[in-house]
Amino acid sequence: MLDKIWRIFSQDIAIDLGTANSEVYVRGRGIVIQEPSVVAINQKTGQILAIGDEAKKMVGRTPAHIVATRPLRSGVISDFEVTEQMLRYFIEKAQRKKIFINPRPRVIIGIPCGVTEVEKKAVCDAAKNAGAREVFLIEEPMAAAIGARLPVQEAGGNFVVDIGGGTTEVAVISLGGIVISKSLRVAGDKLNEDIIHFAQDEYKLLIGERTAEAIKIGIGSAYPLKEKREMPMRGRNLVTGLPEEILVSDEDIRKAMEKSIKQIVTEIKTAVEETPPELLADVMASGIQMAGGGALLRGLDILVQKETKIPTKIIEDPMTAMVRGAGMVLENLDQLHEVLVETEYLEPPK
Numbered sequence: 001m002l003d004k005i006w007r008i009f010s011q012d013i014a015i016d017l018g019t020a021n022s023e024v025y026v027r028g029r030g031i032v033i034q035e036p037s038v039v040a041i042n043q044k045t046g047q048i049l050a051i052g053d054e055a056k057k058m059v060g061r062t063p064a065h066i067v068a069t070r071p072l073r074s075g076v077i078s079d080f081e082v083t084e085q086m087l088r089y090f091i092e093k094a095q096r097k098k099i100f101i102n103p104r105p106r107v108i109i110g111i112p113c114g115v116t117e118v119e120k121k122a123v124c125d126a127a128k129n130a131g132a133r134e135v136f137l138i139e140e141p142m143a144a145a146i147g148a149r150l151p152v153q154e155a156g157g158n159f160v161v162d163i164g165g166g167t168t169e170v171a172v173i174s175l176g177g178i179v180i181s182k183s184l185r186v187a188g189d190k191l192n193e194d195i196i197h198f199a200q201d202e203y204k205l206l207i208g209e210r211t212a213e214a215i216k217i218g219i220g221s222a223y224p225l226k227e228k229r230e231m232p233m234r235g236r237n238l239v240t241g242l243p244e245e246i247l248v249s250d251e252d253i254r255k256a257m258e259k260s261i262k263q264i265v266t267e268i269k270t271a272v273e274e275t276p277p278e279l280l281a282d283v284m285a286s287g288i289q290m291a292g293g294g295a296l297l298r299g300l301d302i303l304v305q306k307e308t309k310i311p312t313k314i315i316e317d318p319m320t321a322m323v324r325g326a327g328m329v330l331e332n333l334d335q336l337h338e339v340l341v342e343t344e345y346l347e348p349p350k
């Protein structure tokens with residue numbers, strides 16, 4: 001009874017705690033927060049100065065003792081305390097202030113496939129410490145598939161690829177469960193690094209991560225473009241120490257990222273090869289669905305389609321697919337609870 005009353009007032013939330021960006025969905029309200037997963041810390045005192053948008057503005061503009069870090073880097077919690085603070089910030093920011101009683105919310109959090117029990121426990125503990133009453137976990141590709149309104153609970157094969165900042169997750173989903181999953185720590189961040197290395201090796205030019213990302217988004221592609229694109233790349237010449245600008249083309253950048261993109265495509269092909277034949281027949285019909293910001297790289301869908309011979313499409317609004325899906329689970333917990341990850345620390349929903 002008390003639990004029922006709690007449920008009416010409690011503002012349950014779904015969180016995609018991504019390595020690059022975090023999104024928060026509140027039950028009944030939709031997505032209320034979309035901010036970079038960046039935390040600015042004073043290294044002298046250990047104090048957190050800013051989180052999210054505020055912290056990202058500080059990147060590269062702070063005195064030496066203040067650093068703007070990304071606590072999640074490779075998809076799992078690498079800095080527990082900072083992650084907990086970030087979760088607390090998002091949970092508190094998402095709560096509507098007006099309500100006079102503010103029961104602690106139930107929280108659904110997306111995790112990469114194949115994380116260990118210890119890592120799952122770390123996420124649950126961090127969320128509980130950050131103010132969650134109950135914590136449910138969902139695998140990110142499952143949430144993305146639900147966000148794309150794929151029939152995950154039916155007896156058909158759904159093939160999802162989520163390319164984020166830190167990880168590429170590939171999953172085949174059927175009957176509410178994940179049949180096959182692959183997780184590769186090569187995704188958007190690695191492509192930025194490739195561009196940084198290219199600038200250094202080719203032109204002795206030192207460029208920052210934000211410049212590299214701007215070039216990737218500006219002219220980057222996985223497949224030859226119909227029209228040639230160029231963009232100035234600004235940095236510091238490592239020999240002279242002076243600023244320099246070099247014009248790079250889509251072809252240069254495609255070459256720079258080639259190896260990493262090949263790794264991503266190979267991972268997808270391996271998952272296709274391991275898919276049981278019956279499910280593969282379904283996937284041939286329904287296609288490969290791509291989610292995550294990395295799916296937006298020009299021509300990646302064409303390359304994947306060409307290499308796998310399976311029709312490939314990008315989920316609408318791929319960067320928010322995961323949190324929208326987790327939000328849909330939140331709205332329909334009774335029908336959809338089977339898609340959640342079972343862990344020994346969590347009780348099933350009542």
Ligand SMILES: Nc1ncnc2c1ncn2[C@@H]1O[C@H](COP(=O)(O)OP(=O)(O)OP(=O)(O)O)[C@@H](O)[C@H]1O
Pocket residue numbers: 017018019020021022075163164165166167168187188189213216217220291292293294295296297298318319
């Ligand atoms: N138009 C674009 N073209 C290419 N890459 C893009 C584009 N837009 C965003 N990205 C890349 O998408 C990545 C972020 O995607 P997303 O927000 O889905 O990641 P995340 O969920 O935070 O990370 P993860 O799922 O690995 O934890 C970044 O590497 C960013 O550079």
Ligand SMILES: [Mg+2]
Pocket residue numbers: 016018019140162164165292322
């Ligand atoms: Mg993600």
